[in-house]
Amino acid sequence: MPFLELKNVSKGYGAKDERTEVLRDINLQIEKGEFVAIVGYSGAGKTTLISLIAGLAKPDSGTLTLNDLEITEPGPDRGIVFQNYSLLPWLTVYENIYLAVDQVFPNWSAAKKQQHTDKYIAMVSLSPAREKRPAELSGGMRQRVSVARSLSIDPQILLLDEPLSALDALTRATLQDEIVRIWETDKKTVVLITNDVDEGLLMADRIIPLSAGPNATLGPSIQVDLPRPRDRKAINHNTRFQEIRREVIDYLLGTGARQRTTVTRKLFLPDIEPEDLSVPRNLFRKRPVRRQEIKTETMEIS
Amino acid sequence: MKDKFKFDWLLLPLLGAAFVLIIWTATSATWAKGLPSPVKTWTGSKLYIEKPFEKRGEQDQGILRFTWYSLQMVIKGYLIALIVGTPIGFCLGLSKTFGKIFDPIIQILRPVSPLAWLPLGLILFQRPGPSALFTIALCAMWPTVLNTAVGVRAIPQDYLNVAKVLKLSRWKTLFKVMVPATLPYMFTGFRLSLGIAWLVIVAAEMLTGSPGVGGFLWQEYNSLIYEHIILCILTIGITGFILDKLMGLMEKRFKTA
């Protein structure tokens, strides 16, 4: 009996006439302790799939079961790392995680809850940033808070929705290793959604392509039978790695070519920067800035 | 931009003030003889400014003492507006049905002037004090109601998803997620409401004759002491400005990313 099972799940959005089927006939079985990666184009319906498993959305048809129980609503047995972190901006790192701990373990003593919260902050190496608010953190740090929060509630399964897509390559590599490390110690079941085939191959036990939407469906599930720990440089020369990679990409390209017509358009951005509406509007505020006047741009890399 | 010289933050506004003083002097010297000149205004008002808290009689008190009476009234009415307006705003934002039922009524009541509400207040409450409060609260409420409603509608779905995944109770979702997420909008509403409350108080005092800057202004008009009218206008303006600045500071503090 699989741990998580999706049977003939379909989901669409919109009212009758302009209804589009996003996911069609999704069948998926995941065993306890498995690390499964699902790769797909952006807009294919990956977030929709995760929302269904999370219970935040209901399928139009088909059933989802976790541990033999039908998934009808969200709950803390499934830890989710949302695509956009979803931290509460008015709470500090500590408070964001404590909110979850406090809710899921109401019977613990205050000291135990605090200790537990701090343990997970330390696990993602954020102890120095404990009292910071999300706005003061880099993207990578926010993502780590989000991971710590979902792990702290000791979920049965961890759902990661493109957790690393928004990060720079360096941070991304660090966090990939960190997530795999956490998975190896905690032995949780993990579903990783990604748009990067290499990331899936580097991290997962099994990789499943999701065809391009609309009517996206899961392709053949491929076992990633590469020894761990996997070295991201050496793995590139592994023939088995190259084989699986080609298989997944061929599938994705095949469905993409079949279902997609591409339109190339040049986009013109207006030559003006968005204005900060929070600045008081008096006579002396700064005038709007033109893009061509901007000389430097700062980016943060953690 | 050209180089700014050092004291422009002080000099330029002074230049503006000087310009107004010149126009004022010219006006009082030429076509509006009834208008007291700046110098005459100063000599006539000196007593009220130099001893701002003195009470010489019921209708003859220092200007800050009058301002204090007005402020007390405003704060009371304003608090009523917030206590009533914020929950209404939340309901409007949370429920589409509630919004559809009450939106037209709000749109119609909102533009009604305080001068129109006051007599109704007098009919309802019989006494000037409560009816002034009624008018202030009713007029000042709308920005709070509308901004709160907009803020509630603007709560990102992500925050609500967090609450759902953790299975927060209704109350916890309200106070731990929705209220903090709406606070910045609410404070914008609070700030606008305070501005209106201050506008209304003067009108209310003039009509009810209660003691305060507005009441003083009206009484001095009737006593033909026009210097004091200008004193009152300046006091009202400066107080309003300070209130708005204070609210602005508060608003900034509650601003979440």
Ligand SMILES: Nc1ncnc2c1ncn2[C@@H]1O[C@H](COP(=O)(O)OP(=O)(O)O)[C@@H](O)[C@H]1O
């Ligand atoms: N709440 C929604 N209402 C209507 N359409 C939606 C909604 N959520 C997603 N969609 C549509 O479903 C498709 C898949 O979206 P999503 O699951 O977010 O894709 P992905 O995460 O793979 O990028 C997109 O075409 C998107 O426009």
Ligand SMILES: [Mg+2]
């Ligand atoms: Mg997505």
